[in-house]
Amino acid sequence: MSEYRGYEGNSLEFLKQNQIVVGDAVKLLADITYSGIIMPRYEHSDDEHIVLKLKSGYNIGLEISKIEKVEKEQVAKKITETNEKIEKVEGLPKILLLSTGGTIASKIDYRTGAVTPVLTAEELNASVPELAKIANIDAEVLFSEYSENIMPEHWLKIAEKIEKFSKSDYSGIIIAHGTDTMHYTSSFLSFALSGFPIPIVLVGSQRSSDRASSDAALNLIGATKFITENNTNGVYIVMHQDENDNTIACHLGTRVRKNHTSKRGAFQTIGDIPAFIITEKQTQKNISKNYFERDEFQPKINLDTKVALVKYHPGFDPNLLNQIIEMGYKGIIFEGTGLGHVGKVMYENVKKANEKGIFLGMTSQCIDGRVRMTVYESGRDLLDLGIIPLENMIPEVALVKAMWAIGNSQNVEEIKEIMLQNIASELTN
Amino acid sequence: MSEYRGYEGNSLEFLKQNQIVVGDAVKLLADITYSGIIMPRYEHSDDEHIVLKLKSGYNIGLEISKIEKVEKEQVAKKITETNEKIEKVEGLPKILLLSTGGTIASKIDYRTGAVTPVLTAEELNASVPELAKIANIDAEVLFSEYSENIMPEHWLKIAEKIEKFSKSDYSGIIIAHGTDTMHYTSSFLSFALSGFPIPIVLVGSQRSSDRASSDAALNLIGATKFITENNTNGVYIVMHQDENDNTIACHLGTRVRKNHTSKRGAFQTIGDIPAFIITEKQTQKNISKNYFERDEFQPKINLDTKVALVKYHPGFDPNLLNQIIEMGYKGIIFEGTGLGHVGKVMYENVKKANEKGIFLGMTSQCIDGRVRMTVYESGRDLLDLGIIPLENMIPEVALVKAMWAIGNSQNVEEIKEIMLQNIASELTN
Numbered sequence: 096m097s098e099y100r101g102y103e104g105n106s107l108e109f110l111k112q113n114q115i116v117v118g119d120a121v122k123l124l125a126d127i128t129y130s131g132i133i134m135p136r137y138e139h140s141d142d143e144h145i146v147l148k149l150k151s152g153y154n155i156g157l158e159i160s161k162i163e164k165v166e167k168e169q170v171a172k173k174i175t176e177t178n179e180k181i182e183k184v185e186g187l188p189k190i191l192l193l194s195t196g197g198t199i200a201s202k203i204d205y206r207t208g209a210v211t212p213v214l215t216a217e218e219l220n221a222s223v224p225e226l227a228k229i230a231n232i233d234a235e236v237l238f239s240e241y242s243e244n245i246m247p248e249h250w251l252k253i254a255e256k257i258e259k260f261s262k263s264d265y266s267g268i269i270i271a272h273g274t275d276t277m278h279y280t281s282s283f284l285s286f287a288l289s290g291f292p293i294p295i296v297l298v299g300s301q302r303s304s305d306r307a308s309s310d311a312a313l314n315l316i317g318a319t320k321f322i323t324e325n326n327t328n329g330v331y332i333v334m335h336q337d338e339n340d341n342t343i344a345c346h347l348g349t350r351v352r353k354n355h356t357s358k359r360g361a362f363q364t365i366g367d368i369p370a371f372i373i374t375e376k377q378t379q380k381n382i383s384k385n386y387f388e389r390d391e392f393q394p395k396i397n398l399d400t401k402v403a404l405v406k407y408h409p410g411f412d413p414n415l416l417n418q419i420i421e422m423g424y425k426g427i428i429f430e431g432t433g434l435g436h437v438g439k440v441m442y443e444n445v446k447k448a449n450e451k452g453i454f455l456g457m458t459s460q461c462i463d464g465r466v467r468m469t470v471y472e473s474g475r476d477l478l479d480l481g482i483i484p485l486e487n488m489i490p491e492v493a494l495v496k497a498m499w500a501i502g503n504s505q506n507v508e509e510i511k512e513i514m515l516q517n518i519a520s521e522l523t524n
Numbered sequence: 525m526s527e528y529r530g531y532e533g534n535s536l537e538f539l540k541q542n543q544i545v546v547g548d549a550v551k552l553l554a555d556i557t558y559s560g561i562i563m564p565r566y567e568h569s570d571d572e573h574i575v576l577k578l579k580s581g582y583n584i585g586l587e588i589s590k591i592e593k594v595e596k597e598q599v600a601k602k603i604t605e606t607n608e609k610i611e612k613v614e615g616l617p618k619i620l621l622l623s624t625g626g627t628i629a630s631k632i633d634y635r636t637g638a639v640t641p642v643l644t645a646e647e648l649n650a651s652v653p654e655l656a657k658i659a660n661i662d663a664e665v666l667f668s669e670y671s672e673n674i675m676p677e678h679w680l681k682i683a684e685k686i687e688k689f690s691k692s693d694y695s696g697i698i699i700a701h702g703t704d705t706m707h708y709t710s711s712f713l714s715f716a717l718s719g720f721p722i723p724i725v726l727v728g729s730q731r732s733s734d735r736a737s738s739d740a741a742l743n744l745i746g747a748t749k750f751i752t753e754n755n756t757n758g759v760y761i762v763m764h765q766d767e768n769d770n771t772i773a774c775h776l777g778t779r780v781r782k783n784h785t786s787k788r789g790a791f792q793t794i795g796d797i798p799a800f801i802i803t804e805k806q807t808q809k810n811i812s813k814n815y816f817e818r819d820e821f822q823p824k825i826n827l828d829t830k831v832a833l834v835k836y837h838p839g840f841d842p843n844l845l846n847q848i849i850e851m852g853y854k855g856i857i858f859e860g861t862g863l864g865h866v867g868k869v870m871y872e873n874v875k876k877a878n879e880k881g882i883f884l885g886m887t888s889q890c891i892d893g894r895v896r897m898t899v900y901e902s903g904r905d906l907l908d909l910g911i912i913p914l915e916n917m918i919p920e921v922a923l924v925k926a927m928w929a930i931g932n933s934q935n936v937e938e939i940k941e942i943m944l945q946n947i948a949s950e951l952t953n
């Protein structure tokens with residue numbers, strides 16, 4: 096790693112003048128005194144700031160013109176791009192950290208668009224020194240994709256990798272993952288690895304670790320603490336609870352959605368509070384049920400992507416539904432309106448889809464609440480036409496579950512049975 | 525109206541024995557004393573309850589076995605199914621009430637599924653006597669559809685009807701509407717009737733007026749008060765703020781979604797508090813900007829439904845996008861992931877769509893927050909391929925706006941311009 100990595104122009108000059116380099120622990124006097132470590136920069140948008148990693152785990156950007164005094168407290172250790180290993184502490188729990196890409200494992204040049212290679216295991220570890228005090232972490236790069244490019248094939252790879260560790264001495268598995276589709280991946284792992292004996296925790300960040308105000312470090316620490324402090328299993332997403340820096344939320348992997356494009360507290364448990372809330376002082380457990388319906392580990396790592404998600408709206412062209420039928424889809428998850436409706440204009444093709452043996456499941460575009468198709472005429476009509484109401488399953492989860500159910504079934508009756516069975520907390524009361 | 529309308533078996537017997545009929549004001553002693561008016565019943569699920577309309581506007585169901593004493597306070601006026609007019613009080617503001625169907629204007633037999641004809645104007649009025657004290661209401665049935673069956677053709681009918689009253693002496697227009705697609709209709713009216721001089725208020729109910737705990741009356745009263753107490757214009761949705769019976773929320777018609785399948789407080793302003801909060805004592809105004817960008821009334825009551833809403837997800841088959849292109853769609857609104865992304869697997873067909881002159885707009889399935897396509901490589905790629913980022917426009921609103929923009933444009937450049945122009949608060953800071 097260059098001693099001045101990412102710094103240019105004035106900010107580079109500032110570091111040189113003050114004889115400090117990336118990795119040095121310093122005290123900086125500006126409006127108040129800041130203690131922390133000089134971080135590399137990857138945002139090249141200006142050369143007027145340096146980035147300091149505070150003890151809280153947060154990075155802040157400081158304007159160099161406002162820094163009155165620089166005091167070096169500790170010289171940078173030569174932590175670096177080599178494969179130097181973090182030292183393991185005997186007696187600490189073991190965790191496997193798999194990286195799949197995403198903001199949490201990326202270094203981005205926001206101006207040029209170049210993405211530097213994924214953080215290696217040791218880089219991730221080194222960037223969050225707190226982790227080594229909580230657990231001995233083995234880390235491995237599985238692949239490096241932004242999560243909008245994570246495909247069902249990647250879900251299979253992740254599941255196949257994790258399956259091997261069902262009888263390991265790990266206390267849990269952390270998956271660093273892009274946030275965009277993290278809840279789709281957590282859903283698939285929930286079904287494919289039903290009953291997996293140790294917790295599987297997906298963690299991401301809304302702001303990359305080289306940005307001031309990155310949430311990467313705190314989320315990683317939260318995930319690690321969640322695993323070491325709770326004797327549980329299941330698949331979870333661990334992210335900031337809200338915009339505050341002191342609370343981490345642990346969401347059930349089948350009950351969670353990314354509900355904001357940019358906030359650090361973007362992930363929300365739908366219709367409930369998060370399963371666990373983690374602060375520096377304690378972990379608060381808000382659930383009493385087990386995550387998996389069964390205790391035995393029953394991996395079923397298969398899927399069939401021939402499932403369409405159809406969001407009904409006024410003006411929806413029923414011919415589009417017909418196209419989906421003709422394209423050979425095996426399942427259709429409707430995001431209906433309200434309690435689970437689509438307009439009468441759709442009935443003919445719904446009937447046709449049912450006659451062709453396509454699985455038809457109903458969820459609601461309201462997202463929160465439960466479909467209930469016996470209240471209104473439309474709902475009863477659709478039940479008659481063969482649509483299965485999927486209770487309070489979140490549409491995206493129903494989509495993933497249908498892909499998985501179809502990949503593990505011989506016929507539509509079996510698919511229906513699986514879809515209505517609570518496997519991994521996807522159906523709650 | 526039958527004197528015992530909807531009552532059967534034990535509950536009918538109970539009314540006869542106590543010599544009370546529908547419409548009588550009574551005091552009933554059960555666990556506490558209830559004062560109210562005996563309401564007709566349409567839920568035939570049991571004959572053990574009678575429905576009482578309390579002074580609060582709410583209906584409650586009382587179990588007849590628990591009623592210890594019945595005291596008649598006032599004999600039912602002969603309000604009925606005739607066209608008898610509610611008396612107008614001189615000097616009160618005038619409001620036009622249009623009914624389009626939906627739960628608020630329906631009487632449902634939940635057991636048989638039969639839907640009795642829409643409530644007439646005078647029935648709606650009579651069912652909420654408080655209205656006549658606030659405003660002189662002229663009422664008209666436009667049509668009678670559950671909102672999952674409201675089509676863009678219905679939007680046009682509503683807009684064409686309202687347009688005629690731009691120079692009337694009405695203080696506002698109330699549209700009774702099913703809740704399922706109410707926010708789609710409010711969006712269309714916002715664009716088609718941009719600058720309309722008096723407020724247009726959509727109101728619905730989550731529980732029909734013949735059910736205990738119906739929200740119909742309070743929502744109607746809230747809508748009426750909102751119009752008479754606020755000198756404003758724009759298109760709004762007025763519904764319960766939450767599960768409490770004392771607070772009504774008034775949402776901007778382009779910033780609102782039905783976010784719960786069944787709760788009375790199902791409608792939420794996305795990313796903000798509601799524009800107005802109405803309690804019995806006061807109206808709290810939370811916005812400072814005008815609803816419409818321009819003051820002049822510029823009706824443009826046209827649309828083209830050839831717009832598809834494409835919600836991207838892992839496993840989305842790009843061939844489906846290709847089908848949409850081949851089917852002659854003129855616009856595609858993407859519900860992308862996160863800040864506005866779709867996977868690389870879609871690029872080829874996105875490029876093709878753009879080359880065919882199809883309008884391509886990006887929103888986020890996160891729903892809350894703003895798309896920002898310059899942050900990540902994927903976003904920049906998609907900008908290069910011709911996708912237009914639609915800021916913080918809600919996906920459903922973007923869909924409706926695109927239908928409207930295409931119906932009022934000559935070419936794709938004009939559509940793009942309209943889509944990025946703030947017309948009716950659909951784009952906010």
